Amino acid sequence: MPAEADFPIAAPGSDYDTVRRILAYITEHWRQQPTIEAIADAAGATPTDVHHLFRRWCGLTPKAFLQAITLDNAKGLLASSASILDTSYEVGLSGPGRLHDLFVTHEAMSPGEWKAGGEGLKLSYGFHPSPFGEALIVATERGLAGLGWVSTSVDGGKVVGGRAEALADMMRRWPHADYRFDPASTRPYAGRIFDPKAWSSETPLRVVLIGTDFEVRVWETLLRIPVGCATTYGDVASHIGKPTAARAVGAAVGKNPISFVVPCHRVIGKSGALTGYHWGLTRKRAILGWEAGQTGEVAA
Numbered sequence: 001m002p003a004e005a006d007f008p009i010a011a012p013g014s015d016y017d018t019v020r021r022i023l024a025y026i027t028e029h030w031r032q033q034p035t036i037e038a039i040a041d042a043a044g045a046t047p048t049d050v051h052h053l054f055r056r057w058c059g060l061t062p063k064a065f066l067q068a069i070t071l072d073n074a075k076g077l078l079a080s081s082a083s084i085l086d087t088s089y090e091v092g093l094s095g096p097g098r099l100h101d102l103f104v105t106h107e108a109m110s111p112g113e114w115k116a117g118g119e120g121l122k123l124s125y126g127f128h129p130s131p132f133g134e135a136l137i138v139a140t141e142r143g144l145a146g147l148g149w150v151s152t153s154v155d156g157g158k159v160v161g162g163r164a165e166a167l168a169d170m171m172r173r174w175p176h177a178d179y180r181f182d183p184a185s186t187r188p189y190a191g192r193i194f195d196p197k198a199w200s201s202e203t204p205l206r207v208v209l210i211g212t213d214f215e216v217r218v219w220e221t222l223l224r225i226p227v228g229c230a231t232t233y234g235d236v237a238s239h240i241g242k243p244t245a246a247r248a249v250g251a252a253v254g255k256n257p258i259s260f261v262v263p264c265h266r267v268i269g270k271s272g273a274l275t276g277y278h279w280g281l282t283r284k285r286a287i288l289g290w291e292a293g294q295t296g297e298v299a300a
Contacts, residue, residue: 015057016133016286018043020154022050022062023282030070036062057131058293068292069285074272077230084229085221085239103199104223104261106207107142108216118174118210125170126183127163128190132260132286135194136166137186143206144189146170146257149279157280173257174210193261196294207258218252225266228295230288232270254278260287 025042026034034042039062040050054062067073123145125138133155138146150166151157159169171179192198192205209216217240225231233246233253242248256264259279265287269275277284 014129014133015053016131018045018053019057019286020133020152020282023285024154026066026069027282027285030066033066039066058290059296060289060293065289065293068289069274071272074230074268074274077228078232078268078270078272084226084231085224085235103201103205104207105204106209106220106223108209108211108220118177121174121177121210123174123177123179124182124185125167125179126181126186126190127166128183128187130190130194131290132283134163135190136163136170137189137193138170138257139186139189140208143208144193144258144261145208145210146173147189147193147259147261148257149259149283151280151283155280155282157283158278170257173255205261207261209262210257211252211255214248215252215255218249219256219258219262222253222256222262222264222267225263227263227291230266230268233267234270236267 022039022043025039029038036047036050040047043050045053050062054060054065058065060068121140123138123140125136125146127150128135128137130149132149133152134150136146136148136150137144148166148170149155150163151160153160159165167179171177189205209219211219218236221236221239233249234243236253237243237245237249240249253264253267254276256262256278259265265277265284274281274284274288
């Protein structure tokens, strides 16, 4: 198992370093709808700096971002959650929220390959900057297989630490695979995944889903949730023909190895509450707010 010292020094801080501190404050105080002055004070910045930061990072004002991650807005995202999964959208008719899922094409590895714990599977990995902190990207010759993050205590989540901890968490999913540190081969994925200008149905991103049959069915369903929308665990369970399996669906969502691309962050509680996320609720709020900025939509 690689140690932290085996990796090059992490990339310097980005906008997200400040954003996550702001989100940590908002997470504790969102019910009071804090002012820009209070948010800036918590971040150790000026209101002007905070305003420009959010404009640069996600295209929203701090006020609009705060609105995007509140309970009321989440309830609005759920208004048509069931029909979102069952409706076949026509290309170009549903706005920018349709871009991301059209950008992805996927295949599932055989049950035998999964049961073997990835034995014989060659996986390249690298760490790259992203709008949500340093990302760990894992790829096979057939396509993207894993996307996670290096999480701090501010992010929260199941695994907090450095690069070694993030990699070990991903390796536990396929313990017998052959892993190779090769950031040159994973860097192009980072460029395509996090740049909306690179989302194109003409050159789709190939994703390889490695899990049980049930998990793959859940993950394939997540790919149907457009940017700027959300659904519930119960609606996902109903969609796959297992209406009483919401708890099992929740477990499968939590095991999704390809965060953001397979959008497990768009599954929330029936009440609209932003429930648990493997890489931390701070990051889940960041992703949902960032996506609101990409679509230019915040539910009323």
